[in-house]
Amino acid sequence: MLKKIILLGATGSIGNSALRLLRKNKNLYHLIGVSAHNNAKLLSEIVNEFNVQNVVLSDCKNVNEYYGIHQLKVGSLELKNLAKLDCDIVISGITGLSGLYPAYEAISSGNDLAIANKEPLVAAGQIFMNKVKQTGAKILPVDSEHSAIFQCIQYNDNLDFITLTASGGPFLNYDIDSLDNVTPEMALNHPVWDMGDKISIDSATMFNKALEIIEASVLFDLTYEKIDVVIHPQSIIHGLVHYKDGSILANLGYPDMITPLSVALSWPDRVDLNLKKIKLTDIGNLTFIEPDYKKFPALNLGWEVLKNNKLSPIVLNAANEIAVKLFLENKIKFTSIFKLVSEIIDIYQPSDALTIDEVIYIDNIARLKSIDYFNRKL
Numbered sequence: 001m002l003k004k005i006i007l008l009g010a011t012g013s014i015g016n017s018a019l020r021l022l023r024k025n026k027n028l029y030h031l032i033g034v035s036a037h038n039n040a041k042l043l044s045e046i047v048n049e050f051n052v053q054n055v056v057l058s059d060c061k062n063v064n065e066y067y068g069i070h071q072l073k074v075g076s077l078e079l080k081n082l083a084k085l086d087c088d089i090v091i092s093g094i095t096g097l098s099g100l101y102p103a104y105e106a107i108s109s110g111n112d113l114a115i116a117n118k119e120p121l122v123a124a125g126q127i128f129m130n131k132v133k134q135t136g137a138k139i140l141p142v143d144s145e146h147s148a149i150f151q152c153i154q155y156n157d158n159l160d161f162i163t164l165t166a167s168g169g170p171f172l173n174y175d176i177d178s179l180d181n182v183t184p185e186m187a188l189n190h191p192v193w194d195m196g197d198k199i200s201i202d203s204a205t206m207f208n209k210a211l212e213i214i215e216a217s218v219l220f221d222l223t224y225e226k227i228d229v230v231i232h233p234q235s236i237i238h239g240l241v242h243y244k245d246g247s248i249l250a251n252l253g254y255p256d257m258i259t260p261l262s263v264a265l266s267w268p269d270r271v272d273l274n275l276k277k278i279k280l281t282d283i284g285n286l287t288f289i290e291p292d293y294k295k296f297p298a299l300n301l302g303w304e305v306l307k308n309n310k311l312s313p314i315v316l317n318a319a320n321e322i323a324v325k326l327f328l329e330n331k332i333k334f335t336s337i338f339k340l341v342s343e344i345i346d347i348y349q350p351s352d353a354l355t356i357d358e359v360i361y362i363d364n365i366a367r368l369k370s371i372d373y374f375n376r377k378l
């Protein structure tokens with residue numbers, strides 16, 4: 001039986017890796033639904049190549065550019081409807097908190113969710129985990145570090161802690177004083193991964209790793225002191241699980257999102273992707289470096305938010321999304337991203353959100369406060 005797949009964010013970087021995976025495995029997977037936000041042309045190509053029946057463009061701006069062979073549905077309500085169609089697994093490669101409603105819709109309807117889109121897990125993690133307990137849907141991590149932990153973790157009283165690796169991003173070896181003047185182009189130029197703009201900037205500031213610390217605490221039910229981060233520039237080891245008997249299980253692989261996507265789609269089975277084989281002697285050295293918390297203060301905020309329950313992960317995420325956008329538009333300096341986010345999580349400390357609508361409410365206020373801070377102070 002072919003597994004029926006719905007791919008949200010088909011036109012992005014994760015979408016592209018997922019399509020590469022599906023192209024290689026036409027005998028296993030059948031793509032029955034796809035979404036994009038604006039890129040109607042690429043969406044049409046995908047629909048025509050894979051003969052996808054259910055197609056959504058979540059923004060209406062470019063509908064006239066659509067030339068796919070199947071009917072196009074438009075708007076955010078249609079995106080939610082797409083995520084709850086009967087299928088074996090929904091992949092979410094949407095960027096930012098915009099993926100919240102469709103991902104939540106997927107698990108609410110009982111669909112399994114292979115999730116790359118970390119922001120909804122950061123902002124609404126507990127609500128997601130409660131929902132899957134209710135519906136029986138599974139959340140399968142696609143973020144490479146979390147896929148690594150997922151593959152190595154054995155739930156056990158004697159699990160000691162986990163390590164998430166970080167490439168260090170494009171500014172790993174930059175002088176701290178030069179970071180004030182780096183441009184969006186420089187920040188988008190990631191040394192290892194080819195990703196969308198938002199996550200590329202997050203990798204440069206290391207907010208990405210802060211989000212991933214929170215993501216890991218949600219997915220694996222771990223407290224802050226059980227999550228460690230180490231810089232590993234080669235990005236060959238993606239994550240490690242340390243046990244108290246001295247054993248450490250690590251997951252290795254070339255940095256290519258096709259692998260974590262394949263793990264999520266086939267779990268607990270494995271598929272032959274016929275990839276270039278890893279030759280350890282070609283790689284030679286694997287290096288590990290302590291993060292520089294002065295240069296990348298954003299990293300600490302991941303632990304801070306878990307430690308101090310007055311600080312809200314929703315606010316952290318929202319302020320960061322606004323700050324990244326402002327930086328990409330050349331309106332603020334690279335170093336002001338951290339300044340803005342740390343200010344907003346200090347001044348806006350809402351009580352816990354218990355529903356998705358409350359998450360959105362807090363998110364909206366945090367965005368308004370971020371814009372206000374930018375207008376007044378930056």
Ligand code: NDP
Nearest residue numbers: 009011012013014037038039094095098116117118195196
């Ligand atoms: P991209 O920016 O490359 O792609 C984003 C996708 O989401 C596109 O299909 C885009 O459509 C769609 N989209 C954009 N805005 C909206 C919106 N408001 N509503 C609905 N859909 C929207 O991002 P990435 O693929 O790099 O990242 C996706 C997610 O996966 C992020 O959360 C990221 O953190 C995570 N991730 C990514 C990795 C990677 O290697 N890229 C690795 C690990 C995690 P359109 O093209 O039409 O604008």
Ligand code: MG
Nearest residue numbers: 143144145212
């Ligand atoms: Mg990652």
